Amino acid sequence: MPEPYYLTTAISYPNGKPHIGHAYEAIAADVIARFKKAQGFDVRLVTGTDEHGLKMDKTARESGRDTLEFASEMSSYFRDMCATLHIDYSAFRRTTEAQHHAASVAIWEAMAAAGDLYLDRYEGWYSIRDEAFYDESELVEGEGGKKLSPQGTAVEWNVEESWFFRLSKYRDYLIELNESPGFLEPESRRNEVLAFLKGQELRDLSVSRTSFDWGVPVPGSPGHVMYVWVDALTTYLTGIGFPEREGEFDRFWPADLHLIGKDIVRFHTVYWPAFLKSAGLPAPKSVFGHGFLLHRGEKMSKSLGNVVDPLELAERFGVDQLRYFLLAEVPFGKDGGFSSEAIVTRCNAELANSFGNLAQRVLSMIFKNLEGELTPYARADVDEALHSAVNSAGTGDLTAAFEALDFSVGIEAWMRAVFACNQYVDEQAPWTLRKTDSERMRAVLLTLFEAVRNLAIAIRPVVPTSADRLLDQMGIPADERDYAALADAGWYERLVASGFRLSQPVGVFPRLELPDEDGA
Incomplete structure (x- = not known):
């Protein structure tokens, strides 16, 4: 039987349509999957959409939409992107699926059985855009003295009853894990995570919310839904059959590779391994935090009006040409530009x-x-x-x-x-x-x-x-x-x-022309 190989993309947050960054990660993951298949591995590639959380619920409500209906529509755009870009995934998982809810409950109950969950009151800074909590020491000063997250996103002071995960219990384990060769690449990301782990005492992590109800309900705790990162990260287990512990899951877990953007490395190398350790499951074998794509040297944002639709690029230049360019042009792991x-x-x-x-x-x-x-x-x-x-x-x-x-x-x-x-x-x-x-x-x-x-x-x-x-x-x-x-x-x-005889050949790589009015 061929040796198994399991990799994942990040689970995309579909409060907007896919952008070139989503396409970049999906293409890279697909190339890895096809490369490992070419080597003879039995490969599983899992991707999907992370549809819970305050930001998703707020976006749907502001547009006058039912949240699940909105999530279904937005998720379909990510599935369409994968089809257009020839992403040959094994499973596309949505966090609103029943199996995923069952998996999230299973890992929650395993963490509870380990004595790692307790009820308390949360007071602190929260970024709706990042779906993340930040310590005061991590905040940066924005225009007019406004407090911002390390990612430059708005934060607000939040006070509510919450379940907490004993993250502090796993500090030594997480340092050892992140120091182990090959677990986190490239080296610059590893250094950042180790500086975070060694530079301060780890605070226990708030892992439930009561201020909204769009999420996986916490078992036995009415009014609480799981913090979106507990829910989202569990998708990596759902994609290979969890909570069933036989067959696909036993064969493919732990994952060989989580391929993610550099802005979410901490969630995958601190929170996720700690949740898994608590639940009695092994950590993934490796995590790779790739860089960002810059459009003409600038980071893309809706406010700047320079967000590029990857499907338009694929239609204009060809799917394979776009795939080739993105991997040939940018040293993987570093930021890179395109035009x-x-x-x-x-x-x-x-x-x-x-x-x-x-x-x-x-x-x-x-x-x-x-x-x-x-x-x-x-x-x-x-x-x-x-x-x-x-x-x-x-x-x-x-x-x-x-x-x-x-x-x-x-x-x-x-x-x-x-x-x-x-x-x-x-x-x-x-x-x-x-x-x-x-x-x-x-x-x-x-x-x-x-x-x-x-x-x-x-x-x-x-x-x-x-x-x-x-x-x-x-x-x-x-x-x-x-x-x-x-x-x-x-x-x-x-x-x-076989007697094969070559027919009149047809070229497969036509020359490209730059559009007269170039918007990309």
């Missing part, structure tokens, strides 16, 4: 001109000069050298980088292999060989055929639709497109023996 000009420039240079043109030239010459026929051929030393370059950079280095979530580094290695192929074409000049040495021309073209196939398989997690369109034209069977196929020495001979 229409940058998308067009990179995708034209790398996908259209370099790889797309390489594939189209090679397949066209085989169709024209070899009548599309694939035959056995003898490799010269220069041909072996090209295959070594492709296998080393285009697959080996890419795989190592993707394993470390260094997507831009992996794609750069893949591009080195593409450049090596283009240099080989120029040096071997098959158009000249056609007149002087037809057998050598055949060997050159078929060497390139193999190289293009390997490059397409290697980059397939990033551009799955385009890669499959190319591999379809090349006669590569659908079940021979994973990374094990790259090590299969007999694939070419089988393809030759």
